Structures are given as structure tokens and as C-alpha cells.
Amino acid sequence: MPQGSDTSSQESKPWYATWFDTQFYKLLYAHRDGxxxxxxxxxxxxxxxxxxxxxxxxxxxxxxxxxxxxxxxxxxxxxxxxxxxxxxxxxxxxxxxxxxxxxxxxxxxxxxxxxxxxxxxxxxxxxxxxxxxxxxxxxxxxxxxxxxxxxxxxxxxxxNPTWVVANLQESEEQSIPGYNVHIKRSLHVDRVVKEMHFEKHTTRTAVEGEDGVLEDLPEEYHAREEVRLxxxxxxxxxxxxxxxxxxxxxxxxxxxxxxxxxxxxxxxxxxxx
Incomplete structure (x- = not known):
């Protein structure tokens, strides 16, 4: 079972209360600027x-x-x-x-x-x-x-919900420092849901982020984002x-x-x- 978001402490909280505090969020969106x-x-x-x-x-x-x-x-x-x-x-x-x-x-x-x-x-x-x-x-x-x-x-x-529904990319693969990321998007009533599964590269023993080496990250991690349209x-x-x-x-x-x-x-x- 993937580690991280599957712990009972995180399950008891809404996704936005935990996801933005993780190193995985930083790694996935490191390319964004102002x-x-x-x-x-x-x-x-x-x-x-x-x-x-x-x-x-x-x-x-x-x-x-x-x-x-x-x-x-x-x-x-x-x-x-x-x-x-x-x-x-x-x-x-x-x-x-x-x-x-x-x-x-x-x-x-x-x-x-x-x-x-x-x-x-x-x-x-x-x-x-x-x-x-x-x-x-x-x-x-x-x-x-x-x-x-x-x-x-x-x-x-x-x-824009109309654009999102018409242009939804249901699956995507990304490579970020130390991890492959498998992304699935779906529509649930009035929400768009993004599921992200992180798998560590087998050739890497440490994950290096923008602020140095990130230690103690799990081999796998699962995260979820939901936005009401x-x-x-x-x-x-x-x-x-x-x-x-x-x-x-x-x-x-x-x-x-x-x-x-x-x-x-x-x-x-x-x-x-």
C-alpha cells in the first residue's frame, strides 16, 4: 500500500489541509512562477x-x-x-x-x-x-x-467549467526529481478530481529538490486534489x-x-x- 496520504491522520482531514504541506506538492509544482x-x-x-x-x-x-x-x-x-x-x-x-x-x-x-x-x-x-x-x-x-x-x-x-469538461486530459505521465508521477483526472458531479500517484525512480537513492536533498520520502505516495466547478x-x-x-x-x-x-x-x- 502506498505511504503518505493513506495514513489515518490524513484521511481524517480534507485534502487541502495536508497536501500543500508535503514535499510532493513542492516537487510537482516547482516549475510555477509569478x-x-x-x-x-x-x-x-x-x-x-x-x-x-x-x-x-x-x-x-x-x-x-x-x-x-x-x-x-x-x-x-x-x-x-x-x-x-x-x-x-x-x-x-x-x-x-x-x-x-x-x-x-x-x-x-x-x-x-x-x-x-x-x-x-x-x-x-x-x-x-x-x-x-x-x-x-x-x-x-x-x-x-x-x-x-x-x-x-x-x-x-x-x-471555466465548460472548457474543463471539453478539454479534460484524463491521464498524464510526468517525471519530476526522483519520481514518476501517474495522473488521472475525472469529473464527479460538479467537481474535477485529480489523482496523483508518485513512484520513486529505481535508479535514485535520494530525491533532490529546490532546497537540497529531501530525505525520508516514501517509495510511493498518493495525493488527490478536488475543485468544485x-x-x-x-x-x-x-x-x-x-x-x-x-x-x-x-x-x-x-x-x-x-x-x-x-x-x-x-x-x-x-x-x-
Whole structure:
């Protein structure tokens, strides 16, 4: 039986409470950078007149790639995430980029509002739709509105369900440092599920990651991601109910207009009413 996610302690927790703290998450997504955030900032500055200095919240900041990119562009940034390991990595990334004075990382649950208001709030790269109860997603929006300044804005970036269903890649093989990864994707009612099975290379005795040799990793590991595919109509309904008005909807990080069939992303730019 594969080790790791099959332990009883992990089974008792939702996938998002454990996966982002693992070395396997870091290895699988080590190639990601902050380019999407830079493209978004270019679009905000060019077309929507959103410019630094502004105090912004990176909601579900993960390992800080977007927070750091935003700080480098002149924003004062607070990053909020549930994962302690991701926040540790984010603080190191900010230090290496010499923007530690401009970015603060906090651990917390995005369903609970911070006692601070922000000029703008980002929720990027599908950091939404993880919870079992869909009303928890609504609670996130309630918290967002509580944290927005009077004339504040909210930018949400998530998957376009129509595109996902039409373009679902059901199986994939990847090779990462020390491991082969077998990936299977499937649709379950209103969710897309990604199952990942890691098998260590037989020729390797240690796994070397971005921060050196990673010791004591198992021969095999299984992980799972699940994201609820809320349609455009869900966001329109719930944004309206919490007091958000959609000003612009884009389908790409550079601000290209949303196309319901061709766009892989749904990017909403909202203002507080």
C-alpha cells in the first residue's frame, strides 16, 4: 500500500489541509512562477487604472509567488494561507527577492475575515472551490466583502467549467526529481478530481529538490486534489448577493475577453457596491 496520504491522520482531514504541506506538492509544482500575477498587474494598470501603492490581500497565497511578484511591482501585500509549510516557503521567497518589508504572510482560513480592510483582494490560480460544503465557498465571498475598503475591488481567477469538461486530459505521465508521477483526472458531479500517484525512480537513492536533498520520502505516495466547478451563473448570483458588481470578465491573465467555449479561465474583476 502506498505511504503518505493513506495514513489515518490524513484521511481524517480534507485534502487541502495536508497536501500543500508535503514535499510532493513542492516537487510537482516547482516549475510555477509569478508570471500570471505580472500579466494581471499589467492588465490592471493598463485597462483598469489599478496602480500601486495599494494594500492588497493575496487570498490563498500558497508559496507566495504571486505575493512576491505583486510586492516587486510596488504593492503592499498581505498573503493569507492555511498551509504552514507554504507560508514558510513564501517568507523565504520574499526574503530572497528582497521584498520582505513589503509583504506579510499570515496563516488562516479564507472563510474567516481578517480585522483589516484592503484596497484590493486577489484570489488567483484556482484557490477556490475546495470545500465539501458549497456554502463554504459563499462564506469566502462574505469574508472578502468584509475585508474590502469602501471603494475596494476583488479579482478572482478560477477554472471555466465548460472548457474543463471539453478539454479534460484524463491521464498524464510526468517525471519530476526522483519520481514518476501517474495522473488521472475525472469529473464527479460538479467537481474535477485529480489523482496523483508518485513512484520513486529505481535508479535514485535520494530525491533532490529546490532546497537540497529531501530525505525520508516514501517509495510511493498518493495525493488527490478536488475543485468544485462553479459555473459563471453561480458567481454572478453570489457576487450580487454579497454586494459585488462584476465590471470586467476576462479569459486570460493578459485581460483577453472571456469566451465561454475557448477560455480556460474565468477572471472576474469586481467592485464593492
Amino acid at each position: 508570471q500570471e500575477a505580472l500579466q494581471l498587474v499589467d492588465w490592471l494598470e493598463r485597462d483598469l487604472n489599478i496602480t500601486p501603492p495599494a494594500h492588497v490581500l493575496d487570498l490563498g497565497c500558497g508559496r507566495g509567488r504571486h505575493s512576491v511578484a505583486l510586492a516587486q511591482r510596488g504593492f503592499t501585500v498581505t498573503g493569507l494561507d492555511l498551509s504552514s509549510q507554504s507560508l514558510k516557503d513564501a517568507r523565504l521567497k520574499a526574503e530572497q527577492a528582497q521584498v520582505s518589508s513589503s509583504v506579510t504572510f499570515l496563516q488562516g482560513d479564507m472563510r474567516e475575515a481578517l480585522p483589516t480592510t484592503f484596497d484590493g483582494i486577489f484570489n488567483l490560480f484556482t484557490s477556490f472551490g475546495y470545500f465539501v460544503d458549497p456554502m463554504d465557498d459563499r462564506r469566502v465571498l462574505d469574508a472578502v466583502v468584509q475585508m474590502m475598503a469602501t471603494d475596494g475591488w476583488f479579482l478572482m481567477d478560477t477554472l 462553479h459555473p459563471q451563473s453561480w458567481f454572478e448570483k453570489h457576487f450580487g448577493e454579497v454586494g459585488l458588481s462584476i465590471e470586467v470578465m476576462a479569459g486570460h491573465y493578459d485581460g483577453q475577453p472571456f469566451d465561454s467555449q475557448m477560455s480556460s479561465r474565468m477572471i472576474f474583476f469586481c467592485r464593492k457596491r
